[in-house]
Amino acid sequence: MSAENKVFIYDTTLRDGAQAEGVTFSPVAKIHVAKMLDSFGVDYIEGGFAASNPKDMAFFKAIKNETLKQAKIAAFGSTRRANVKVEEDKGTAALLEADTDVCTIFGKSWLLHVTEVLKTTPEENLAMIEDTCRYLKENGKEVIYDAEHFFDGYKDSPDYALRSLEAAVRGGADCLVLCDTNGGCMPNEIFEVTTLVRDRFGVAVGIHTHNDSETAVANAMESVRAGAVHVQGVINGFGERCGNCNLVSVVANLNLKTDKTCLADPAQLKSLKSVSQFVNEQANLRDNQRAAFVGESAFAHKAGMHVDGVRKVSHSFEHVPPESVGNDRRILISELSGASNVMEKLIEMGLNNIDRKSPEVREILKMMEKQERGGYVYESADASFKMLIKKVLKEHKSFFELEGFRVMVEKRGKNAPCVSEATLKLNVNGKRAFTVGEGDGPVDALNMALRHALQEFYPSIRHVQLADYRVSILDPEEATAAKTRVVIESSDGENTWGTVGVSENIIEASWEALVDGVEYKLFLNEDKK
Amino acid sequence: MSAENKVFIYDTTLRDGAQAEGVTFSPVAKIHVAKMLDSFGVDYIEGGFAASNPKDMAFFKAIKNETLKQAKIAAFGSTRRANVKVEEDKGTAALLEADTDVCTIFGKSWLLHVTEVLKTTPEENLAMIEDTCRYLKENGKEVIYDAEHFFDGYKDSPDYALRSLEAAVRGGADCLVLCDTNGGCMPNEIFEVTTLVRDRFGVAVGIHTHNDSETAVANAMESVRAGAVHVQGVINGFGERCGNCNLVSVVANLNLKTDKTCLADPAQLKSLKSVSQFVNEQANLRDNQRAAFVGESAFAHKAGMHVDGVRKVSHSFEHVPPESVGNDRRILISELSGASNVMEKLIEMGLNNIDRKSPEVREILKMMEKQERGGYVYESADASFKMLIKKVLKEHKSFFELEGFRVMVEKRGKNAPCVSEATLKLNVNGKRAFTVGEGDGPVDALNMALRHALQEFYPSIRHVQLADYRVSILDPEEATAAKTRVVIESSDGENTWGTVGVSENIIEASWEALVDGVEYKLFLNEDKK
16 A cells, blocks of 8 residues: 555544434444444544533543554544633533544634624634644644535635634644535535645645535545545435435545555455444444445346346446445346346256246246236345246245135224234145234234244244335325235345235235245245255 | 526436336326426436337327427437348337337447447447437437447547447437446546547537446536536436436536526426425335435434524525425424424415414424324325314314224135225214225225215215325334335315325224325315305
8 A cells, every 4th residue: 555545534423423313323332333443444433522422422431441453533523612712611621531642623614604603703713723723732632623614615715714724734733624514515616625725735635525415425536636635424424414425435436446545454345335234233224225335236237238238247237346345246127127137046046957048938037027017026026036937937836725814903992902813724734724813913913823823834934034014006096996016025034035915905915925925935945955 | 598508407217217126117107207307397208118118118108198398208229239220120110119209229339348248340339329320310300329338438448439429420319428327437537538528529418327436416517517418317316226317416406506507497496305205206215314405304403503503594504595495494303393384384274373483383393293203294194284283273173983993804715805894883973873895905995984984974075085095114124013104195076185194003004094084175175164
């Protein structure tokens, strides 16, 4: 790694990320995330706001008991208040109390904020910046200066914005971070202003962007191209409003698309997907299916021509190899896809000996098209598609026969609870199984009855859980008489698989998907034998 | 609007958007989306792939019966196959059969694809491009040429990539669209290559980007800055893999951040949020809370200093005014949010005498927030929101009391029909009404029983029809025990109104929405008296 090409990654998941609507980290989660970020190889971890939050101060204490490989912990705060000596400023004292190697302080670059929000004078604001930087430097800190609203301030008054940076430089700041706090800038503005600042001061320049214009990652990349050597952001890009710059994409782009390096060990790029998932888990957020590099769909191919292309030359429809970021290629089944997708599934099922142009493949495609016209979709219901293939190839068998079910939902009065109960009659290998299930709703009750009936005959069913349940109404204009499509995801702790059912009756559609899900598992067991 | 600054918006939600994992549009949804896009003011609507999909061909026929304001419908296809006369090429024939004003064809710019995927010669590929453009022009079409993988092809062999565009120009193409098909480019590459192409050919240049590097919107913006006058993308940015360029953000950025204009009527920008929600609903996708411009969180302020700043000067922490894109500012953990919306509803209900700062308005907001935390949304359920207001203001009354219902779904054997039956007991003005309903599913049966019970007492109920029925599962990870939200749209032929219900039990959630729908109608009748 050439020092010249090094870009420092400054992670603010635990501070600016925690400003996101719906995100809070528990104290334990903060430690987990910090240790994971260190292993991943970021340079700085901003732990929180020293002055305003006792939980954040507790984090600074707790993290000192952990051994980190290389990441430095940064405490976040602001310049001293107006008309107060820096030695007597409570916020600055809290920064020192946090006892970190690095202090990051933000100050105002935009006159509007100086006069209308802070309600102080332009000159006092400059003194606040200079004093606070100097005082922290005198106390042995590495000082990162976040120039809040720098781009907006520069557009309003270039002279004042630059003078605010000069004040930080005079105070001894180690890095000047240009912040697009409101996220309104276009990439070319970021490039121009970063270039100008880089040329003017002999101090490292950093960039902090927000995603309000959906350009946060590009803005950071353009700033680096203009000479910034420090990028601030959040893993998965959540944060105040539309979120912060997504470090997942920045790290991947820098490593794979430029001559820059940014992780302590570049091999860690392969853990990118698991880093993303870990942070979402700790923040209690859903993974974004379409996230760049790390999403479930990031290397999923649906169109027939794309599938055909990827099979011939993998990079024909992939900008980077999925394994470089710890992700996988996936081939989806849909009405837009053709024989290539079917071939891929056959190979997954170990059926390598069926020719692409065989009558079987043609028959599978015909059945699939018929089902899709009836409202089925197979892209999230791989297991139902494999059951369909087995049926066409006459390799399917039933593990049980339905004799009947009855599902009842009852409510006795406006404020009474709504009770759901299902009775089920199956014939399993000649024996009759009668069961009753209760649940939070009719489908839940039916699922309980089914699992109850089968586990005596097929004990592995005990481990199968429903992991996801989705309902779509196919022709909403026909209201409650419309067709219903149910997609169910099942899991046995090791594998997950999706199944689909369609009917005018939501209970019947759910039953169909439940049955496919159970049969798929039972076939899996047989294949293992 | 100066013609010089016009950027043409080419929407491919119904074609490239439909390539997204998890997205399929019903035939009715495609017509709805196309009409909405036309009202919104896009210039081109790509309706689908003429050759490969009978559903898409059905769309081209159906849309001819609709009157559009200004948008042109485009049929998508490819250059002719290798070594086939264009007059005899099936795909090209399908493009003509679609009978649209515009045909968009993609061709290969990257030698890798020519030799390894198409398996033809570089010269034959050029002939395919030229022939197909010329033939479509001879048949009176506006021809848009999508240069697939143009940037990757240009990086590999600038000479060949440019020769492929020359072939399109010789064939008479009206617009050369540079495609970053794999989504791997950085903004500066897009800018440089667009500049070069713009300077070289006397033909309009367009841009088509993908979001695999999380830079699709920025890439489109940089291309426009370099002279592109045509932008292709998808509302909400879904599409193959990580998705297409998000037209929501492009349209907002062009209108609010540059001197370009791009909507037939710029005032339509105020409908941006509802356009985004409508498309998600039709595609059965969840709204992205953090979406730029239109997300629920896009103008939500959580940090104390930001809230303070916004109160003092709204643009201190907002890059554009929320109302410019039809969104709202939200102050989190505060009852001040949404007061304007409530005021608006009160005025709609003829309650003009309630002050914005009154305890009643505060109470309504508190109730609304409580309900929203419980999973209710009122965006498409105006009537339920008005019922909520009536309840808070103690102006609500029940037109009937529920004594109980029982819904039963029964299936007697694998191939037997699934029968649904509901029994309902109501108390209507002291009289008891017992009814039974049958239907295609449990909700349909319950709806039949309810209407049957009421029409004796309230004859106007006879005219009420269910017009739409939608189901969302709120916490899919909890599978069938998750909460269910049901949104119902009712109509009496003159007005339509939406209601919402939430419960762990889908039947109970549906009941709640059915009751709100009926009560709203009965209040309407009383107001008319």
